Amino acid sequence: MTTVMANGNWDPALSRLLVSLEEARQVLPSSEEEFGFLSDLLQSKELHALVKVHNKIISNGKDEKFHPTLSNSMQIALEVLDVVSPKIGVKDECKEIFMLLQKPHIQGLLCAHDAVAQKDYFPRLPEIPLEVDEDEETIKIVQLVKSNEPLGATIKTDEETGKIVIARIMHGGAADRSGLIHVGDEVCEVNGINVEGKTPNDVLKILQNSEGTITFKLVPADGKVGLRESKVRVRAHFDYISSTDPYIPCKEAGLDFVKGEILHIVSQDDAYWYKPGQARREGDRNMRAGLIPSRALQERRILHERSQMDKSGEEGLCSVSVLPGCQSPKSPRCASKPKTKKIMYDTAENDDFDREEIATYEEVAKLYPRPGLYRPVVLIGPPGVGRNELKRRLIATDPDKYKTPTPCKYVAAGRHGEVNGKEYFFVTREKMDEEIEAGKFIEFGEYKGNLYGTSAESVKSLVNAGYVCILNPHYQALKMLRIPQLKPYIIYIKPPPFDVLKETRNAAYARSTFDENNSRGFTDEEFNEMLHSSERIEFLYAHLFDEVIENADLSKAFEQLVRAVNRVETEPLWVPASWVQ
């Protein structure tokens, strides 16, 4: 026989064919050449390999279920969008895949695929009862090798049974990666030591004293809790240092983060986060997940801090009555003369209301830029900080691209040569009152008997016409602006510290916007008022800012603004999740 046949790995069907070929050679009148060809073919390595592949496919189809190769295709599609979006203007292929992956039916298909792959469908069927001897408990033996890395699991005493159970598995930790230990598993033995009647501390000591392989004898929990990884991303609105948190059940397991960071919530003990959740930093896939405080816990903590501040009589930003120098239409307590021009741009409500908002985590999702449909850019900041100047400079770079909405105006005593639709749209008092009542204005106010206002509609129509709409409303307008229909990108223009503020403004002969005629520079009192006002805005609204630009050196601040606006036009950015769904 040939070498292929001699190695014993020969396919039996091919062997039989070869034998019958030899038999047929005796009786059939075909030529030697034809027999030789068939014989060589049946013994060739290529045919042998093909038959092997064929058999493998058949046996796989028969005996084993097909498994999805991945269950996060939607996530991968989003990552692809991330990668290709900066290149859509450069390569047609990138643009094509970008448009394709954004189509709702493609995304629907990927989501459906992932839901099936993750078995994420309802109703959940009860576990099939196993035919087991009632008295016989299923025990699993799990061996983990002890290393410097923490085990990634916590234990507690079950209140009902008094037994030691696994309380929590840290996503991505050693226990989680093993896939063998689950929340609720009852610990019977650790390294052969029976832990019945022992406290979690006793068990920890056993673990600490163990070297090398650690063997657990566990009674598996009935159901596998927390198997599904959540897709929730949140933006944190506070800094967190787990080592200083007295409420965290295990300090080593905490995840530290800073304000503004995006966290991937991999599990929440329940939908309202009454208990701590687990999260990992967005984009940090290899990292072990850590514990973060629940929303409810953090809210309580913030309320407590605020009440302490109020009690101590500190000059709190949280209390309207103690803030000097604030400008509010309903509280003219400012030491300096109130700035009449500003009042017309205040919304009717004062910002007491905003104090009620306790920012902890905000669920976010990525919003992909749509060519030709740009998000409005909103500049927020204390009066006089330079928002108008920055807006004016931006529009001047390309007046056909950047536009600011035209406000509406009701004039009490006839207009003098003003053209309708140029600087203002002129409307009747009734119409203006009606639209204010219907909440159609982002901001409005009265000045010298005339009514002024900017409508949400005027912003929308600029956006729909393909312009980049840029506006600098009063900060109280944020409530009306930050809605899914407008999807604004909010930039906070922050004043620099007093000395720098004074120096830069004086050096540029800046005109005080507190003076009706803009005929003089800023006074020290006005600089201070700007800084006070900025503290207050930050306290109330910082969680709504997408970006902060400090306006010290004007040209640097402007460069930063140009970069930001460019990013908004081209990059996927995090927005409240409700804007995307």
Ligand SMILES: Nc1ncnc2c1ncn2[C@@H]1O[C@H](COP(=O)(O)OP(=O)(O)OP(=O)(O)O)[C@@H](O)[C@H]1O
């Ligand atoms: N970084 C800066 N350095 C020097 N001068 C500046 C700077 N930024 C703004 N200014 C000047 O400060 C003055 C006030 O700026 P601007 O009118 O833009 O303020 P604003 O924030 O729009 O105020 P308001 O909201 O009260 O209208 C202007 O004369 C402007 O040129």
